[in-house]
């Protein structure tokens with residue numbers, strides 16, 4: 399029976415959940431793994447802090463390098479996050495010949511290419527299922543379950559905090575900061591919550607998903623990233639009137655010109671299943687040429703859902719001890735010397751439909767000017783809503799839905815619209831995806 403001794407870096411939400419799940423389900427896990435998983439050493443910044451788990455029998459330290467250097471530790475589980483210390487620890491663990499399991503999406507998105515190469519060199523496993531969409535086994539699903547397919551596109555709600563905020567704003571008219579504070583209290587938000595609301599966390603996860611879907615190196619810097627901070631309650635309401643929901647999506651699509659990689663608020667037709675994924679839940683739609691559209695739904699954050707993915711990776715490590723390293727599933731699902739150098743498209747070349755909202759002076763000819771500018775940039779209009787001005791007001795809210803256009807054309811049209819003296823303030827633009 400293969401058994402492993404584990405060193406844990408980080409005793410926060412996910413670290414605590416991992417200890418609890420391993421203890422509670424020890425017997426079932428060992429029946430599955432064909433061996434036992436024992437945490438023998440753990441590092442935390444503050445040992446006096448109250449814990450959500452029982453650490454009896456685990457040697458505790460404030461020095462994470464002591465865990466990484468412990469000769470009895472075979473697998474290091476990295477749950478401290480960030481890309482500074484975490485990177486040094488993971489590289490040191492690999493250099494020491496230890497297998498590594500991590501939930502650190504920023505680390506994999508930014509340094510995965512280098513880390514994978516080091517792990518291959520040292521013949522150790524590097525597993526990161528918990529890095530994307532918490533408890534949903536989306537990495538395994540794409541990398542292994544959909545291995546027969548050419549993946550055409552994927553689109554996901556991959557930041558629970560952002561989805562929670564948008565849902566609460568729509569359903570309860572709650573204030574943005576109030577909802578964010580609740581997500582932080584529940585342990586869903588990142589240490590730096592701007593990572594959630596500015597789309598950086600989702601961009602980390604999309605980077606990983608896209609590489610696994612298309613067999614290209616990790617390219618975090620190539621992701622176009624827009625957060626949810628500029629979405630207003632009015633936008634949510636107008637989108638509903640038009641039959642859409644606003645969701646913060648990560649989208650990766652293969653096109654004849656290259657790969658689209660983008661994270662931004664998106665209008666989705668309300669009849670799509672993913673448009674109805676609410677609260678802190680995550681969901682990813684993956685479209686493969688053979689399987690068609692598939693949907694993966696579940697908790698994307700939180701102690702035990704994320705621990706579920708961490709422990710599954712540990713089970714893989716136990717199982718792998720009896721197999722030849724050449725038979726391990728490659729990190730990105732494609733053989734490392736066979737990754738493609740497909741171009742990632744600049745966002746100006748991305749094709750998308752648009753929701754546009756603007757405030758304009760209520761006088762004849764304004765709508766004509768706007769539609770003329772759009773027509774000159776080959777932008778066709780799908781729907782228009784003009785709200786009646788409130789009593790005594792001279793401004794009206796104008797909402798336009800366009801057909802699919804090239805983003806560069808939209809940029810040029812909006813630059814022209816910005817010069818119209820009938821326009822008040824800025825134009826809000828949100829991309830629309832039909833996910834067909």
Ligand code: HSE
Pocket residue numbers: 529531532556557558559560586587588594599698699700
């Ligand atoms: N901050 C992340 C989220 C946690 O809200 O989804 C899981 O990565």
